[in-house]
Amino acid sequence: MTDQVYKGWNAVILKDGATIGFAEAASVEIATGVEPYYEIGSRTPSTIVPGNQEVTGSISRAWVNIDYLALVTGTGALTHFTLCFKAKAAVDAPWVYCYNCLFERGAIDVPQDGFLSEDYDFRATSVAVVLGT
Amino acid sequence: MKIEDLNRAVVDLLRDNISNPTSNTAHWVYMDFPRSDATFPRISVTLSSSAINPAWIGNHMLNDAGEATLGMWVITTYDIDVWIERTNKSTGLDPVRGGTALRDYITDLIETIILEKKETMRTVHNVVDMEIIDRRTLPYDESTQLFRATLVVRITHDRTFNPG
Numbered sequence: 001m002t003d004q005v006y007k008g009w010n011a012v013i014l015k016d017g018a019t020i021g022f023a024e025a026a027s028v029e030i031a032t033g034v035e036p037y038y039e040i041g042s043r044t045p046s047t048i049v050p051g052n053q054e055v056t057g058s059i060s061r062a063w064v065n066i067d068y069l070a071l072v073t074g075t076g077a078l079t080h081f082t083l084c085f086k087a088k089a090a091v092d093a094p095w096v097y098c099y100n101c102l103f104e105r106g107a108i109d110v111p112q113d114g115f116l117s118e119d120y121d122f123r124a125t126s127v128a129v130v131l132g133t
Numbered sequence: 134m135k136i137e138d139l140n141r142a143v144v145d146l147l148r149d150n151i152s153n154p155t156s157n158t159a160h161w162v163y164m165d166f167p168r169s170d171a172t173f174p175r176i177s178v179t180l181s182s183s184a185i186n187p188a189w190i191g192n193h194m195l196n197d198a199g200e201a202t203l204g205m206w207v208i209t210t211y212d213i214d215v216w217i218e219r220t221n222k223s224t225g226l227d228p229v230r231g232g233t234a235l236r237d238y239i240t241d242l243i244e245t246i247i248l249e250k251k252e253t254m255r256t257v258h259n260v261v262d263m264e265i266i267d268r269r270t271l272p273y274d275e276s277t278q279l280f281r282a283t284l285v286v287r288i289t290h291d292r293t294f295n296p297g
Contacts, residue, residue, distance in 0.1 A: 009203055012191040023190040062189070089191075115261075 006087045013059065014084040022064055024117070028057040028085060028096055030127055055098055055124040057083075063108055063116040072106035072120070083122065086132060095132045098124035134258060134290050136183060139209060140164050142258045143178055143288070147213075150246045151176070154223040154230070154239065166214075169277050173218035174239065181285075183209040188291060203294045210266075211286045215239045219278040233270075233280055240268065240282040247286055254288075261289040 013020040033051030038044075061068075071079055080100050087093040105121040134142075147162045155174055162176040188204040215236055223230040223238070230238050247265055254260040267285035274281070 007187075008190050009187050010191075019191065021189065026190060 004093070006093070010088040010093075012086045012089050014086070016081050017084075020059065020061065020068075022062040023059055024062065025060040026058065026085065028055070028098060028127070030055050053126075055127045056104075056121065057098065057124075058119065058121045060117055060119045063110075063118045068103070068120060069106050069108070069118060072103045078102050083124070088132075091132045093132050095130050097128040097130070098122070099127070100125040134207075134260075134292055136180065136207075136209065139258070139260075139288065139290060140178070140180065142254065142260075143211060143213075143286075146246065146250055146254065147176055147178070147243065150250065151239070151242050154226055154235070155221050156224050167216060171216075173216050173279065174221050174235070175216045176239070176243070177214045177216065179212045179214065181210045181212050183207060185292070205292050205294065206261075207290055207292045209288045209290070211288065213243060213284040213286055215243065215282045215284075217280040219273075219280075233273075236270070236280040236282050240270075240284060243284055244268070247284070259290065261291070263288050 011026075013023050013026055031054040033054060035049045035051050036045030037047045037049055039046045059068075063069075071081075080102060083098040083101050085096040085098075087095070101122045101124045103120050104123050105119075107119045109117045109119065141164075144162055144164050148160065151162070153159075153161045153174065157172065157174070159172075161172075161174060162178070164178050166179050167173075167175050167177050185205050185207045188206045217232065217236045217239070219232065221231060221235060223235055226238070244265060247263055251260075251263050254263055264287045265284055266287050267283075269283045269285075271281040271283070273279075
């Protein structure tokens with residue numbers, strides 16, 4: 001594998017295997033929730049204890065259909081899905097899988113003179129970072 | 134949509150919706166900057182700039198054939214000039230207009246068409262927006278005997294490429 005640098009046009013975002021179109025920006029954040037343990041007599045932590053893992057992220061896209069807003073407005077149970085973020089569609093590039101995702105927030109933006117857009121925050125139960133194969 | 138196609142769409146929009154108010158009934162809307170020996174009155178459409186930027190993440194905008202390609206936003210700016218010769222007079226208008234009055238009458242017509250046909254341009258040509266961002270009038274040019282007004286129109290549209 002040769003080291004490569006990518007830009008946005010190389011990236012692909014998939015929801016349950018289908019491309020999320022019209023996305024302008026996306027992010028994934030993985031927090032490990034580590035906590036430092038201090039003992040008396042030391043001003044530095046004697047150990048750092050792993051805490052809860054939290055996987056969150058957001059997606060912004062042009063507002064062109066109801067596919068994603070419908071996932072946060074239903075009155076029944078929310079629908080789980082898997083997200084995959086790829087640096088490029090081909091192999092030998094970093095892929096990030098977020099499993100059992102739920103949208104925890106959805107918003108639309110309707111400016112007078114700009115593009116109509118929608119923004120989503122999601123939360124996942126687990127994450128996997130792999131080299132695309 | 135390629136620039137060449139957009140040029141044609143803009144010229145056709147004006148040709149189809151604005152008739153020449155003088156006795157000259159031939160074509161009078163052109164995609165060029167007129168020579169001094171051209172016939173007047175005339176509307177000239179000149180492309181002044183075209184900025185192109187990535188539209189979305191990834192290469193998934195669909196082209197006319199339904200194939201996924203690289204999508205780009207293109208913001209194209211046109212200068213639409215109205216040229217009136219000193220001797221041009223309107224026919225069939227009350228009052229008869231000439232000079233600056235005829236120039237402003239035609240410029241008003243173009244403004245109206247640009248704003249009223251936004252939705253048509255969107256449905257027919259997939260133009261996202263068509264805006265008038267400036268209107269200028271120039272002093273009478275003694276050497277050419279021409280009155281001139283310029284409308285600056287900004288058109289936002291998409292264009293697809295196949296990056297391979």
